[in-house]
Every structure is written in structure tokens, then in C-alpha cells.
Amino acid sequence: MSAGEIRVAINSDQDIVIARQKGRAMAAELGFSSGDATLIATAISELARNIVSYARKGSITLKSIQGSSRVGILVLAEDDGPGILDIRQALRDGFSTSGSLGLGLPGVRRLMDDFEITSQPGQGTTVVVKKWRQ
Amino acid sequence: MEVPILKQGAFLIATFQAALSDADLNHLRMGLVQQVVKFRSRAVIVDVTAMDVMDSFASRTLREIAHMIRLRGAETVIVGIQPEVAFAMVQLGLTLEGVATALDLEEGLAYLNEKFRTAN
Numbered sequence: 682m683s684a685g686e687i688r689v690a691i692n693s694d695q696d697i698v699i700a701r702q703k704g705r706a707m708a709a710e711l712g713f714s715s716g717d718a719t720l721i722a723t724a725i726s727e728l729a730r731n732i733v734s735y736a737r738k739g740s741i742t743l744k745s746i747q748g749s750s751r752v753g754i755l756v757l758a759e760d761d762g763p764g765i766l767d768i769r770q771a772l773r774d775g776f777s778t779s780g781s782l783g784l785g786l787p788g789v790r791r792l793m794d795d796f797e798i799t800s801q802p803g804q805g806t807t808v809v810v811k812k813w814r815q
Numbered sequence: 816m817e818v819p820i821l822k823q824g825a826f827l828i829a830t831f832q833a834a835l836s837d838a839d840l841n842h843l844r845m846g847l848v849q850q851v852v853k854f855r856s857r858a859v860i861v862d863v864t865a866m867d868v869m870d871s872f873a874s875r876t877l878r879e880i881a882h883m884i885r886l887r888g889a890e891t892v893i894v895g896i897q898p899e900v901a902f903a904m905v906q907l908g909l910t911l912e913g914v915a916t917a918l919d920l921e922e923g924l925a926y927l928n929e930k931f932r933t934a935n
Contacts, residue, residue, distance in 0.1 A: 791907065
């Protein structure tokens with residue numbers, strides 16, 4: 682169980698597919714059920730899509746993590762884009778500034794176990810999500 | 816990645832692959848509507864059995880495809896959404912409102928055959 686760490690540069694919509702495939706592969710390697718691997722891959726897809734839509738480029742980093750008695754996967758989504766002015770608003774269902782996506786962040790929060798976001802206008806956005814193996 | 820579109824009588828069958836990018840989906844959206852016009856198709860079956868992730872963009876594109884095809888006077892049936900994908904879609908809050916769905920290709924064809932038989 683040494684899946685380690687994988688970083689995927691996100692520069693185009695094609696990279697969204699690569700990131701979620703690598704995420705699914707790592708989840709499978711860590712022993713996640715196929716259903717949970719689907720949730721993880723879907724969350725990665727949404728996070729990578731936010732990067733492409735709002736920041737144009739950034740990265741997704743996947744890490745295996747070890748809790749006290751459990752194994753998990755951590756997904757770190759980083760960009761240097763415009764940042765989010767009102768995070769609380771961005772976490773409400775139905776909110777979107779691009780007019781097309783909108784479900785991204787609150788949906789990702791429901792798909793995963795832990796969710797953290799930091800963002801400053803003009804400084805980019807960092808989202809860290811974790812899922813623990815059942 | 817090219818999505819194969821098969822003509823089956825009055826219906827078209829589009830089979831989605833696992834690793835479709837946004838650009839592929841956009842390309843397919845236009846392609847499908849053009850084919851519906853070209854072949855005067857009554858309905859389109861979109862088979863997503865191979866899709867392992869249905870995120871917000873993919874489901875929005877499917878809804879748009881269905882709406883465009885409806886404006887053309889034809890019907891869309893989405894078939895083959897995998898149970899795990901359905902679960903993830905519900906968690907994410909994605910819906911395919913107003914779009915017919917069926918278990919698999921066979922059920923989708925049966926649904927359309929029944930529908931167009933009673934319509935005639």
C-alpha cells in the first residue's frame with residue numbers, strides 16, 4: 682500500500698479526465714470500494730473543472746493518508762486564479778458565477794468526508810478534501 | 816475521441832466512452848442533433864454504460880442534448896447509468912429532469928418501440 686503521491690497539472694479539459702482516472706486508480710489501490718472510488722473520481726472531476734473554468738490552470742494532488750486506524754485519500758486542488766470573494770455563498774447549492782456549473786463545491790462536500798477551502802480574491806483557491814475507507 | 820453513432824431504423828444510438836472530455840461532449844452534442852436532422856430520426860438512445868463518472872458538465876450536456884432533440888421533434892432516452900454513477904449523481908445534486916431513462920439498451924429500444932407503435 683504505497684500509492685504515495687501523484688500530482689496532475691490541470692491546464693485543459695483533457696486534464697480533468699486524466700486527474701479523475703488517476704484518482705480512481707489510487708482509490709482502488711488503497712482498497713476503496715468501487716462505489717466510493719466513483720464518488721472520489723466524481724469529486725476530482727468537479728474540482729478540476731472548477732480550476733479550468735475559473736482559474737484556467739492549477740493542479741490536483743492525490744495523496745494516500747493514514748488516520749489512527751484507517752486509510753484514506755486526500756485530494757488537493759490548487760490554483761492561482763481570481764479566488765472566491767464569498768466562500769459561504771460559493772458553498773450554497775445553486776451558486777455559480779460562470780452561469781453553467783454551480784453545483785460544484787457543495788456537491789463535492791457531500792461526496793467526500795472532509796472538506797476544507799481557503800481562498801483570497803486575487804490569490805487563488807485551495808481545496809482539500811478527504812475520504813476514508815469504510 | 817469519436818463517439819460512434821449507429822443508425823437503427825428510425826432511431827439513432829450513440830455509445831459514450833468512459834473518458835470523454837468536455838470538448839468531446841460538445842462535439843457530440845452538435846453531431847447528434849445534425850444526425851437527427853439528416854436521418855429524420857424519431858428518437859435517440861444515448862448509451863452511457865461505459866461512463867464511470869457523470870459530473871455536472873456531462874449531465875448538463877445530456878440535458879441539453881435531450882432538449883435540442885426535443886425541439887427537433889424527436890425523443891431522447893438515456894440508458895445504462897451505472898448504480899454507482901447514479902449514487903454519485905444524487906450526492907452531487909445532479910438531475911436529468913424531463914429526460915427519459917431506461918435500464919439498458921434493450922429496455923430503451925423496447926420503450927421506444929412501444930411508444931412509437933402506440934403513436935401510429
